[in-house]
Amino acid sequence: MGPAVPANVERFMGFAEDYDAYRPAPPRALVDVLRQLAQSERPRVVDIGCGTGLSSRIWAGLAESVIGVEPSDDMRRRAEAATAKLPGCQGIRYQSGASSETHLGDASADIVTISQALHWMPPEPTFREVARILRAGGVFAAVDCDWPPVMNAAAERAYDDFTAETRKLEKAHGDAQVQRWAKAEHLQRIRNSGLFGYTREILLHSIEQGNAQRLVGLAMSFGGVQTLLKAGVPQVRELLGRLAQQAQESLGETPRPWLFCYRVQVGIK
Numbered sequence: 001m002g003p004a005v006p007a008n009v010e011r012f013m014g015f016a017e018d019y020d021a022y023r024p025a026p027p028r029a030l031v032d033v034l035r036q037l038a039q040s041e042r043p044r045v046v047d048i049g050c051g052t053g054l055s056s057r058i059w060a061g062l063a064e065s066v067i068g069v070e071p072s073d074d075m076r077r078r079a080e081a082a083t084a085k086l087p088g089c090q091g092i093r094y095q096s097g098a099s100s101e102t103h104l105g106d107a108s109a110d111i112v113t114i115s116q117a118l119h120w121m122p123p124e125p126t127f128r129e130v131a132r133i134l135r136a137g138g139v140f141a142a143v144d145c146d147w148p149p150v151m152n153a154a155a156e157r158a159y160d161d162f163t164a165e166t167r168k169l170e171k172a173h174g175d176a177q178v179q180r181w182a183k184a185e186h187l188q189r190i191r192n193s194g195l196f197g198y199t200r201e202i203l204l205h206s207i208e209q210g211n212a213q214r215l216v217g218l219a220m221s222f223g224g225v226q227t228l229l230k231a232g233v234p235q236v237r238e239l240l241g242r243l244a245q246q247a248q249e250s251l252g253e254t255p256r257p258w259l260f261c262y263r264v265q266v267g268i269k
Contacts, residue, residue: 007177008120009071011223012051014230016078020052022217024260026115026143027206031062034111037268038139043110046133048099048126049117053079053092055143061088063111067104069097100125107135115143118265119180123189131195131269140196140267142186148218149208150259154250155215162219162243166236170224173233187265196267204262209255212247219243 012019035043042064047056050068052075059066070076076094083089097103099114099121112130114121130140148159181189191199210218219225219240228236 005120005122005177005179008179011120011178011227012072013074015221015226016052016072016074018217019075019221020054020078020082022214022221023052023054023116024145024149024206024208025054026058027204027260027262028058029204029206030113030141030143030262030264031058033202033204033264034113034139034141035062037266038110039137040110044108046102046104046109046112048097048102048112048114048130049121050079050094050115051075051117053083053094055113055115056092056094057083057086057089060086060092063091066092067109068092068094069099069102069104070094071096071098100129102129102133104133106132107138109133110135110138112138112140113143114141116145118142118144118186119183121181122179123181124193127190127193127195127267130267131193134269136269138269140190140269142190142265144183144186144263144265146261146263148215149210150261151210151215151256152250155247158243158246158250159215159219162239165239166222166225166228169228169233169235169239173228173231183263190265190267193267196269198266198268200266202264202266204264206260206262207257208260210251210258211253211255212244212251213253214255214258215247215251216240216244 045063045066047068056068
């Protein structure tokens with residue numbers, strides 16, 4: 001076991017409020033299906049890499065307890081502040097920890113989730129820690145959202161173009177210490193760990209409201225973009241300006257439904 005990759009944690013420092021404001025929350029259907037698989041109406045939930053608590057707060061009033069584990073003090077403070085404002089969140093608490101070292105007891109969880117974060121975590125030690133804190137028959141779920149959400153063709157092309165250009169900039173200016181693991185290989189890695197008796201992928205979706213402002217905010221909620229901004233790379237500001245103009249033309253300021261599509265990789269101990 002050991003701490004989180006330091007460069008991966010640093011990547012998400014300094015923009016917790018924007019992250020919380022513009023990122024989507026996992027769909028309520030996720031709660032229902034995981035409770036069914038765990039055969040528990042009021043499970044003990046651990047949300048590893050919980051960030052600002054978007055993936056922890058969906059359990060409000062629907063779990064016996066929820067513990068959000070997050071190595072970033074910045075993100076965790078935002079999670080605590082946002083959770084304190086909502087009703088039904090008394091059973092949700094947050095603590096410092098890494099995916100490979102949660103500081104939680106053996107077999108202390110019915111459900112363990114990792115939302116939008118497993119690709120930043122060393123797989124083998126993460127899976128060992130998840131299996132350790134899960135009780136027999138407990139459920140592990142790695143949740144990832146497809147990008148961009150379904151909006152309209154012009155807005156999606158603008159987002160894809162922005163992402164492609166910022167990735168080129170990242171390769172030229174990015175932090176070589178950052179480590180990531182391909183999302184497409186999550187399920188196979190979970191299977192290969194030998195720690196879960198049953199694995200499968202589940203597809204879910206949710207609908208949230210979005211407009212031009214949210215599209216730009218969503219783009220700025222990604223660590224790679226923020227890393228470029230922190231480094232003072234001028235081209236990223238130009239790309240953001242172009243995205244803002246294209247978003248205004250294709251979306252405007254009137255909120256409209258966006259479809260967020262999710263892939264959930266499940267392992268049952």
